[in-house]
Amino acid sequence: MSEQRAKGFKKNYGLQLATIFIGFIIFGISENIKGPAIPRIQMDFNLDEIQLGTLLSLNALGYLIACSFTALLTRKIGIKWSSLIAFGSMLISGILIFVSHNYTFFSASYFLMYIGNGMLEIALAILGARIFVRNTGTMMNLSHFFYGLSSTVAPLLASGLMTLTVFEYTLDWRGMYLVMLCLSVIPMIPAVMSRFPGDDLLDEDRIPFKVLVRDPALWLLVAILSFGVVSELAVGGWLVNFLEKSYGWNTTVAAGMLSTFFLFFSGARLFLGPVTDKIGFNLSIILLSGFAGICTFIAILAGEPAAIFFALAGIGIAPIYPTVMAFIAKRYPTGSDTAITFTVTMMGIGSVIGNYIIGAIINVVKNIYGTTTEIGLLRGLQAGYGFIGLCALICSFAGMILYKYLKKRNELI
Known part of the structure; x- marks a missing residue:
């Protein structure tokens, strides 16, 4: 009997892993196929920059x-159904995008896709928090590796699909979205077949939201996540621009x-997941985000010969998000769903503000040195990119404060 239970547990755990790992692949694809598609969307609907910016906002x-x-949805209907709704909404949005031929209908379809994206990010984080009770840091980082992997190949796949002709029909951006988002059906299969823990937890056993938001540690985790993710996401938006305009690199080399x-x-x-488990989540955040910040400032101050340090910063900033998720899973085992939702939502707001600040810094410094001068452009870009490095250092500093706070209470993780 015990052998049968062990087999059943292994099978169910395998299905859980398949749901999470494939789910992160789908998440990475859905978030990063828009790059090659945006110019074609803008041309097809004859959108100006304001309309395009409004769409993305x-x-x-x-x-x-x-x-x-x-x-809240997870508490009402369970994480299994919440995950299925997230995948399903992305699947439906792909179909609606394919048949959209006016801007209003397309905007609504695209909005639905991002609703699915947001649900999926939270659902996958909650699933990971509930399932990865051992080697939490390792498994969280491994899960997010699949997101990084799909994010890397998604633009290439999107570009290829948009030029693909099937039965004399060129897929273009509509067909590309249909094909890519229809992949959402794949993780739905193991999700349907598996059982997920935590849905039977009674409300009285959960940590109340009011108690969570009174915990200074949670607010420090919000700061760590917000500044860390600004450092992570801003690189994709600003690195190529910096290298082209500051050092005169061509697009191919800068993209490389x-x-x-x-x-x-x-x-x-x-x-690095096993390293975070071995030395502790808190210390990992301090060291890795500090490393990312230092690499960024070396690259800026040492100039073009040290440009490789821009890339090396990725080593330090990559584990921050999954390590914070692992941290939350360990610190709030009966309130991880609420804590994850709160921190990720606050992080999203912080990320939007952070990118505006980078743009504002570049403009202000350019004006100081001369808007139309080469030195003005260089100093502006250096200052703006310096803010990215500063965010990584602030992330490390917030980790130090959290370390001191938890050490006093003997609650280090």
């Missing part, structure tokens, strides 16, 4: 809305450095 809003209600960043980034999530 509304989608970011949809993402945040989804993040805010997914924990960005690819190198993602190579180090993905490798760090694959190999």
Whole structure:
């Protein structure tokens, strides 16, 4: 009987892992196929820059809305059904995007996709928090490695699919979205077949939201996650721009450095997970985010010969997000769904503000040195990118404060 139970447990755990790992692959694809598609979307609907910016802003809003209600939905219908709804909404959005031929209908379909993205991020984080009770840091980092892997190949796949002709029909961006988002059905299969823990937890056994938000440690985790993710996401948006305009690199070479960043980034999530488990989550955050910040400032101050340090910073910043998720899973075992939703939602707001600050810093410094001068552009870009490095150092500093706070209470993780 015990042997049968062991086999059943292994089978169910395998299905759980398949749901999470494939889910992160789908998440990475859905978030990163828009790059090659945006110019074609803008041309097809004859959008100006304001309309395009509004579209992307509304989608970011949809993402945040989804993040805010997914924990409540999980409590009401369970994590299994919440995950299936997240995957299903992305599948439906792919079909709707394919048949959309006016801007309003397309905007609504795209908004639905980002609702699904937000739900999926929270659902996968909650699943990981419930399932990875051993080697939590290793497994969280491994899960997010699959996100990094799919994020790296997604733009290439999207570009290839948009030029693919099937039965004399060129897929273009609509067909590409249909094909890529229909992949969401794959993780739905193991999700349907598996059982997930935690849905039977009674409300009185959960940590109340009011208790969570009074915990200074949670607010420090919000700060760590927000500044860490600004450092992570801003690289994708600003590194190529910096290298082209500051050092005169061509697009291919600059994009190659960005690819190198993602190579180090993905490798760090694959190999550094066991390190976070061994030395502790708190100390890992301090050391790794500090390393990322130092690498960034070396690259800026030492100039073009040290450009490789921009890529090396990926080693330090990559484990921050999954390590914070592991931290939450360990510190709030009966309230991880609420804690994850709160921190990720606050992180999303912080990320939006952070990117605006980078742009504002560049403009201000350019004006000081001369808007139309080469030195003005260089100093502006250096200052803006310096803010990315500063965010990584602030992340490390917040980790030090958290370390001191938890050590006093003998609660280090």
